[in-house]
Amino acid sequence: MDVLIVGAGPTGLALGIDLARRGVEALVLERAAGLFPGSRGKGIQPRTQEVFDDLGVLAAIRAAGGPYPDRMIWKDGERVGAEPMFDTVAADDGAPYTEPLMVAQWRTQEVLYARLLELGGRVAFGCEVTGAGQDADGAAVEFADGTALRARYVVAADGGRSAIRRALGVGMAGESVDPAPFMVADVRVRGLDRGYWHTFPKDDGTVVGLCPLAGTDDFQLQARLPEGTAPDLSLDGIRTLVAAYTHLNRADVTALRWASDFRPRAALADRFRVGRVLLAGDAAHVHSPAGGQGLNTSVQDAYNLGWKLGAVLRAGAPDTLLDTYEEERRANAAAMLDLSTGVHRGEVRRGSATVQLDLGYRESSLTEETRANPAGVRAGDRAPDGTVDGVRLFDAFRGPHWTLLGAPGSPVPGVRSLPAAPESYGPGVFLVRPDGYVGWAGDSSDGAGAYLAKLGI
Known part of the structure; x- marks a missing residue:
């Protein structure tokens, strides 16, 4: 086995898809008997839509949800x-997706799971991982029943209470974002139109919201409760809450599908890699739900890690390439934690700051900008969409390969080449990584091959 992925949430499933299309043998292990049943992470930001486009699931994701209401x-x-x-x-032309999509998390996971199976991937449900170990040749996970399973690498995508992170002794520093208790639930409600996200605030700062969940018949209830309150997650408790905050009656809440309570916090793991074990998603960073950054940052962890594991396991790249996963994604996660906390506290507006299209890796050790006076897109930036000779760039990027823009022919073996870059890129030649970021840029294609050789690809 090449890779064991612990956790069948959006992070683990997205990584499984990316590895499957690279011919990497991976198994996703999930403690629960089935996929997560709730709507919790419902916002799909534009950058994640681009990732889903590449992974071949965007059309299904769009069909599963819809736009956010006012x-x-x-x-x-x-x-x-x-x-x-x-x-x-x-x-x-460079950013075709700029509006967040609303997709209930359980629907997102159904789409990802179906795509994983389509590619020949596997999920083993009912497998509770309690720990992990490693040696020079590989890593192993330990199950609650006393058995173990080995692979060359293990990825912990097992959530904010990650058993693997704790077994490795990796610290997770954080802070409370809000002292109040929160709850979220999926409910059926009558007497409330589905054209708006309905919000019922009180003067003391507590609030109940009822948001129609696109693509379903449910509403997502969100509540900020008085400090010291113990949330009642039963149907009776939610009926009481809705009647106290809204004009609806208790009987207008006709069903409860799922409910959870939490206290918003922001936390970041001290490390994202310990030898042959890597942390991703909530196992590595925990966000306030405000601003919709958590699920999106997590999926992009998987997208960054997938091509690097594929390069090491299938293309002969050195194991040290995986060090750049922590280098790039930990800094990115720290920035997104600051952003989501700022949105929660009302210091940052939802919009250009939260769509994640401006994120990049200019400071990464993988980034090489060799032009003397770069203009427009620079090495480390997200590679925008566009059209070259009738070919859409996102179509050219789709798949597990590198793409060279601005170089006629195929000057670099194994790399797809297009004869030009869109004018919006500025002058130069651009080597686009499999995750849609410019890894190298130069005045000509000279140096692109040497750059890949240095990576061992």
């Missing part, structure tokens, strides 16, 4: 007014 504020049983949830970000 927020309707209520006071004393009356509508006060509506406001957009997000600042508008203009779409252009």
Whole structure:
């Protein structure tokens, strides 16, 4: 076995898809008997839509959800007014997706799971991992029943309470984002239109929201409760809460599908790699749900790690390439934690800051900018979409390969080449990584092959 992935959430499933299309033998291990049943992480940011486009699931994700509605504020049983949830970000040729999608997490995971199976990947349910170990030749996970399983690498995508992170002794520093208890639930509600995200605030700072979940018949209930309150996650408790905060009656909450409580916090693991074990998703960073950064940052962990594991396991790249996973993603996660905390506290607006299109790796050791006076897109930046000779760039990028823009023919073996880059890129030649970022840029294609050789690819 090449890779064991612990956790069948969005992170583990996305990584499984990326490895499967690279011919890497991977097994996803999930403690539960089935996929996660709740709506929890429902926002799919534009950058993650680009990732899903590459992984071959964007059409299904779009069909599973829909756009965010405006927020309707209520006071004393009356509508006060509506406001957009997000600042508008203009779409252009380079960024075709600029609006977040609302997709219930359980639906996102169903789509990813179906794609993983389509590619020949596997998930083993009912497998509770309690620890991990490693030696010079590989790593192993230990199960609750006393058995173990080995692979060349292990990826811990087992959530904020990661058993693997704890077994490795990796610390996770964090802070409370809000002292109040929160709860979230998927409910059926009558007497409330589905055209708005309905919000019912009180003067003491507590609030209940009821958001129609796109692609389902449910509403997601979110609540910020008084400090010291113990959330009641039963149907009766949720009926009482809705009746206390809204104009609806208890009987208007007709069903409870799923519920959970939490206290918002921001936390970052001290390390994302310990030898042959790597941490991804909530196992590596925990966000406030405000701003929709957690699931998206996690999926992009998987997208960064997938091509690097594939290069090491199938293309002969040195194991040290995996060090750049921690280098790139830990810095990115730290920035996203600051952002999500800022959104939670009302210091940052949802919009251009939260769509994640401006994230990049200019400071990475993998990034080489060799042009004397770069203009436009630089090495380390996200590679924008566009069209070259009638070919859409995102179509050219799709798949587990590198792409060279601005070099006629195939000057680098195994790399797809297009004769030019869009004008928006500026002058130069651009070598685009499998995860859609420019790894190398130069005035000509000279040096692109040497760059890949240095990576061992």
